[in-house]
Amino acid sequence: MAAEDRLRKYRGKRDFERTREPSGQAARDAGDEPRFVVQIHDARRMHFDFRLQVDDVLKSWSIPKGPSTDPGDKRLAVPTEDHPLDYENFEGVIPRGEYGGGTVIVWDHGTYEPLSHDRRGHPVDFAESLERGHATFRLHGTKLHGEYALTRFRGSDDEDAWLLVRKGPARSEKHGTPDPRRARSVRTGRTLAQVAAAGEE
Ligand code: MN
Numbered sequence: 001m002a003a004e005d006r007l008r009k010y011r012g013k014r015d016f017e018r019t020r021e022p023s024g025q026a027a028r029d030a031g032d033e034p035r036f037v038v039q040i041h042d043a044r045r046m047h048f049d050f051r052l053q054v055d056d057v058l059k060s061w062s063i064p065k066g067p068s069t070d071p072g073d074k075r076l077a078v079p080t081e082d083h084p085l086d087y088e089n090f091e092g093v094i095p096r097g098e099y100g101g102g103t104v105i106v107w108d109h110g111t112y113e114p115l116s117h118d119r120r121g122h123p124v125d126f127a128e129s130l131e132r133g134h135a136t137f138r139l140h141g142t143k144l145h146g147e148y149a150l151t152r153f154r155g156s157d158d159e160d161a162w163l164l165v166r167k168g169p170a171r172s173e174k175h176g177t178p179d180p181r182r183a184r185s186v187r188t189g190r191t192l193a194q195v196a197a198a199g200e201e
Contacts, residue, residue: 006057009081013099020092021100024084033111034126036139037088038067040180042192043102048180050077050164052112052137054127057082066107066177067144067164073176077150077162091185093199103196105185110141136167142186 007024016023034053041049041062048066051058061077068075088109094101115136116129129135133152139145147167154161184191190198 006082007084010083013081015098019094019098021090021094022084022086024086033140034114035085035088035109036112036137036141037109038107038141038144039090039104040066040107040183040192041100041102041104042180042196043094043100046180048107048177049080049104051083051087053085053088054130056085058085058087059130061150061162061164063164066180067148067166068176069144069146069166070176071166071168073166075164077164079160079162089187091187091190091195093196103192103199105183105190105192105195106187107183108141108143108186110139110144112140113138115147133162 011023014021014023035058036053037049037051037058039049039051041047045064048063049060050063050067051060053059060080060083062080063075063077065073065075089106091104091106093103096102114126114129115138116124116126116134117136118124126135126137130150134149136147136149138147149165149167150162151165152160152162181192185195188195
């Protein structure tokens with residue numbers, strides 16, 4: 001499916017005369033390694049948005065508590081619409097009353113290695129593994145490093161839910177996730193409050 005079709009849902013929710021989010025029209029050179037981004041979104045409810053580049057879109061999940069670095073934490077991840085690749089760089093204020101109205105910072109970004117494999121250990125196509133509901137990958141971010149798995153646990157179309165889990169031995173130290181209100185943008189070092197204040201100028 002072309003990105004044009006994949007992004008129909010994304011565009012249908014937004015008025016690009018009002019929001020500064022990317023419309024996804026700009027061509028973008030794909031690097032060798034697929035990208036990931038984690039944004040913090042202070043919307044009606046605070047959440048993290050976790051996005052993995054698959055071909056020419058960012059597959060997206062909304063994670064209320066954010067990704068954890070502790071393998072003991074299973075984090076609920078609710079799928080949202082595919083986003084354009086240049087959304088990776090979006091940081092700013094979505095106007096109140098618009099879809100997703102609120103402040104967004106880029107908390108972490110980088111590349112990832114697809115690791116999905118079948119029961120016999122043979123590599124499988126990453127997009128296909130997501131369609132089947134279980135994908136593994138290694139993140140190479142500024143803050144997040146290491147292997148994670150995304151697993152679908154409820155199958156009905158309207159109530160699809162996934163779990164994002166860090167793989168590896170459980171840890172004794174408390175890593176978890178940072179407080180979203182104190183967390184800083186990996187791009188600009190700013191907090192949500194600082195981005196919100198700049199957006200109101
Ligand atoms: Mn969001």
